[in-house]
Amino acid sequence: MNITVCAKQIPDPANETSYDNGIIVRPEEQVLDDTDRYGIEVALQLKEKFDAEVTIISMGPAGTMKGLQQALQMGADKALYVDDDSLKGANSLMTANVLSELAKTTNADIVIFGTESTDGYSGTVPQQVSRFLNLDCISYVKAIEIGDDVSLTRQTSEGSEKVKMPQNCVISVTAGGVEPRYPNFKDIMAAKSKPIEKVELSTLNITTEQNLEFMSIEALENSKNGEKITDEGEAFQIIVDKLKELKVI
């Protein structure tokens, strides 16, 4: 079984995102998006049961490749990436187009994602990839049970529904759906010798175009200058009084 996991290198989310002409500024050193750890974890659990090969695919400025290393440290076998200046500011459809083509080169049976990246958060790429690949999409998976069959529980607006995982499909995994593993020292060392390969964009069949034109970013004044009181043991009373004033109680 070939399992392909899409992972994204993003600027450290602890820092505020900055933009240049509408495009996120990406430092040389980017980290693995935590969202992707859930998808990688699902892939690794499937690998343990079905003897699969797990390939990470990624698009974006490679930089120091710290994020890709982090994905390999968790236990993925290898990584492929596309890094091309013409993809700077790529919309979600173009991103999905590139990732679908990359997934094809891995002969993926199963393609796994997080639900949305922490920096772009469009939340549409997994579904778009499934449509490009003409595969069923099992989105918002919040639980997985691996036996002889694999059952996936999807989050829906009313609750959840459980389906049997098809032989070929795209899956997106919600945060908290599984418990991502932490690599130990041995894993970290082992990752250093795993292959990371660059794929040239020109070898992929790209049929999409940029259709979103950046216009402007306008800063808003959000600060409210509300009351700020340091608790010396009695602050609860201020809240209780306020709740009464607001007629909550």
Add this chain to the structure above:
Amino acid sequence: MKTLILGEILNETLSSGTLEIIKKAQDENLDFQVITIGSGDAPNIGSESFKQTYIKRSSESLQFGNVTDLITKIVNDEGINLILGSSTYLCRDLISFISVDLNSSPVSNVIDFEINGDAVSTINSINGGESLYKSKIASNHSLLLVRPKSFEPADVELNDNFETIDVENSDVAIFDIYKEEKTGPQLEDSKVVISAGRGMVDKENLVIVEELASKLNAAIGGTRAIVDAGWMPYSQQVGQTGKTVKPDVYIACGISGATQHQVGMKDSKFIIAINKDEEAPIFQLADLGIVGDTLSVIPKINQNL
């Protein structure tokens, strides 16, 4: 502009997200129709003032491929240029699939949009609502995912004036459906919301938030950090990738206020924040900020209510 609104049913009627988009479409005088996707017999979702089509899924299989084929065909047959859906699980899926068919990238997290002749421009909120990001769509089809609560819901009288289309089953069988018990106030429409963050230290401590919530008849939310940590389900996440709430009172317990969280709650009418760190960004949004330990303040509130 010929417009399609993707609708959903929640609590036996059109969802509030759907009604919000209908309101915007009415205000902009758009030539719109609604396609609502659901399973089972639909309640009254039709109207005298717009065309409504009900795509009836079965509860036996996932039929996204077939539903998408149906919608794409209608878009092409009827020359629809603008497709709108609320940022929900279902509409995110459908608009993503359709975007591939129409070869036009969708815009997510839209909080407002403008139509000038044939041109559609969208406004997104970025950096936790500190800035607005405007862009223009340069393709024949514009696909927008609109954040819930961006507009007031339309006040329309609903009736049984709609057509129903059945969908063929797919190979992906659904073998279990679980309806979440919707007891107590729901995040999206509760007048009071209490949210918990990392400052709660341990999952066990959420009991004090639950106690306060039950005393105030409030819904409970959480930050991405604690959802990621498995303290709460994804469905209770407030923020950029979670729900947007606009309650009368929002109580942030041990939440530092990362921009990703702010975007989901900053428009609450009155914000109370309790946090140990007096520099926490949440205090910039708070109407009432208490610099202190949530774990000591909340139990005292509970005892005094």
